Amino acid sequence: MNKAPEISVVTACYNHGRFIGEMLESVLSQTFDDYEVIIVNDGSTDDTARILNSISHEKVRIIHTENNGPAAARNTAIMNAKAKIIMNLDADDMAGPSLLEKAFKILCDDENTGIVYCDAELIGAGNGRIETGEYSREAMLIQNRIISLAFFRKEDWEKAGGYSDELLYGMEDWDLWLGIIGLGREVRKIKDASFYYRTYKNPAESRSGKRKSDRLKADISNCIIFNRHKKLYSDYPLIYKRFSRFEKKVKIKLFLNHLIFKNLFKTKYTDNYAVRK
Numbered sequence: 216m217n218k219a220p221e222i223s224v225v226t227a228c229y230n231h232g233r234f235i236g237e238m239l240e241s242v243l244s245q246t247f248d249d250y251e252v253i254i255v256n257d258g259s260t261d262d263t264a265r266i267l268n269s270i271s272h273e274k275v276r277i278i279h280t281e282n283n284g285p286a287a288a289r290n291t292a293i294m295n296a297k298a299k300i301i302m303n304l305d306a307d308d309m310a311g312p313s314l315l316e317k318a319f320k321i322l323c324d325d326e327n328t329g330i331v332y333c334d335a336e337l338i339g340a341g342n343g344r345i346e347t348g349e350y351s352r353e354a355m356l357i358q359n360r361i362i363s364l365a366f367f368r369k370e371d372w373e374k375a376g377g378y379s380d381e382l383l384y385g386m387e388d389w390d391l392w393l394g395i396i397g398l399g400r401e402v403r404k405i406k407d408a409s410f411y412y413r414t415y416k417n418p419a420e421s422r423s424g425k426r427k428s429d430r431l432k433a434d435i436s437n438c439i440i441f442n443r444h445k446k447l448y449s450d451y452p453l454i455y456k457r458f459s460r461f462e463k464k465v466k467i468k469l470f471l472n473h474l475i476f477k478n479l480f481k482t483k484y485t486d487n488y489a490v491r492k
Contacts, residue, residue, distance in 0.1 A: 220274075222250040222315055222366075223296035227288035228306035229256075232263030234413070239275065241309035241411070247316035250274065253292040254306070258282025286378035286387040293372055302366045303388070309338070309411040310364070317408050318366040329400020330392060331366040333408050341414035350402045356447065356454050359389035361402070364410045371395045382439055384432040393444045431472070434465045 224242055228235065235254070242252055252275045256267050259282075267277045280291060293301055300322055304310055311333075318331040335345040347360050354360050365388075375394030378387045396402065441448060441458040448455045 219297040219299075220249050220251045221298055221319060222247070222300045222302055223293070223298035223369075224250055224252045224302045224304050224315075225289055225292035225296060226252065226254045226304050226306050227257055227285040227292065228254055228259065228263060228267070229282065229285070229288070230259045230261045230263055231306040232259065232261065232266035234307040235263075235266055235270070238304065238306055238309055239270070239272075241312075242304070242315075243272070243274070244312060245310065245315045246313045247319055250302075250315060251276065251297060253278065253295055255280060255288040255292045257285065257288040284380060284383075285385075286380045286382065289387075290377045293369060293377070296369060299369050300366060301369050301372060302364070304364055304410075305413075307339075307413040308364060311409045311411070314405070314408045314410060317405050321403050321405070322366060322368070325401065325403070327399075327401050328403050329367060329371050329395045329398065330361060330402045331405060332361045332364070332402070333405040333410060335362050335364070335412040336409050337414050338411045339413040340416040344409075345412060347404070350404055352396060353451055353454065355392065355396065355402075356444075356451060357457075359386065359392065361388070361392050362410075362412065363388040364412075365392070367391075367395055371398055371400060374398055379443070381443070382436055384429075384436050386433075386436040386440060390440050390443060393440065393447060397444060397447045431465075431468065434461075434468070438462045438465050 226238065239252065254267060254275065254277050256264055256277065256279045258280060264279060270277060278291060278295065280288065289303060300319065302315065314333065321331050322328055332347065334347050337343050337345065345362065347362065350360060372391070375391055375398060379390050382390055441462060448458060
């Protein structure tokens with residue numbers, strides 16, 4: 216029987232086939248080589264399926280699904296993962312050459328470390344560096360400080376409930392990190408390694424860009440995360456109070472929005488939040 220790899224690199228891909236070659240090259244050239252790569256084509260509508268089907272490598276597996284969103288695609292990849300350690304790497308991003316090696320050592324040295332992350336170099340339309348800062352639980356409750364590329368344990372992903380498909384507009388990575396933190400796991404940052412995060416001139420080309428251009432969608436995601444992790448927030452009364460007030464304001468905004476547009480737009484309900492399609 217073949218030995219299971221130490222790390223499973225999971226990638227959700229929707230219409231980003233043109234970047235797959237760069238992403239794969241960044242993984243295949245790692246200083247650490249005991250890994251597998253699982254790419255889930257999330258119902259792409261361009262030539263992504265053709266590009267993925269042309270890949271032939273012993274370390275790479277391709278899965279095609281209908282378009283169910285990145286949370287479902289990542290969960291599908293992890294369910295099929297053979298390793299105990301998972302690395303999430305989006306299809307349009309790239310990993311620094313020693314990232315897997317350094318993250319693996321940290322996770323092996325401390326069994327209670329649940330998340331390993333690092334800073335990001337911008338590629339594509341932007342340049343510079345995303346400095347995530349030092350981790351603290353309080354800071355993570357206020358705003359996500361861990362970019363989507365991170366390492367975590369498959370057993371923690373399962374206990375935390377995986378990536379949530381309740382977050383229709385994104386932030387499912389923040390939700391998962393809080394779920395793992397809620398298990399009592401520690402978070403470690405690699406200070407001397409990086410990954411490469413792609414940016415776009417047109418925000419509509421990325422889901423995070425779309426969300427940032429629509430403040431209401433971002434607010435809804437924040438409220439859902441607050442509700443899903445109220446127990447964790449309750450350990451910090453000032454932060455809890457702040458988010459409770461914020462949630463009330465968002466609900467009022469949504470109610471007024473629904474009253475104004477109810478005759479013009481169909482309405483969809485998610486977790487007690489009315490949202491215009």
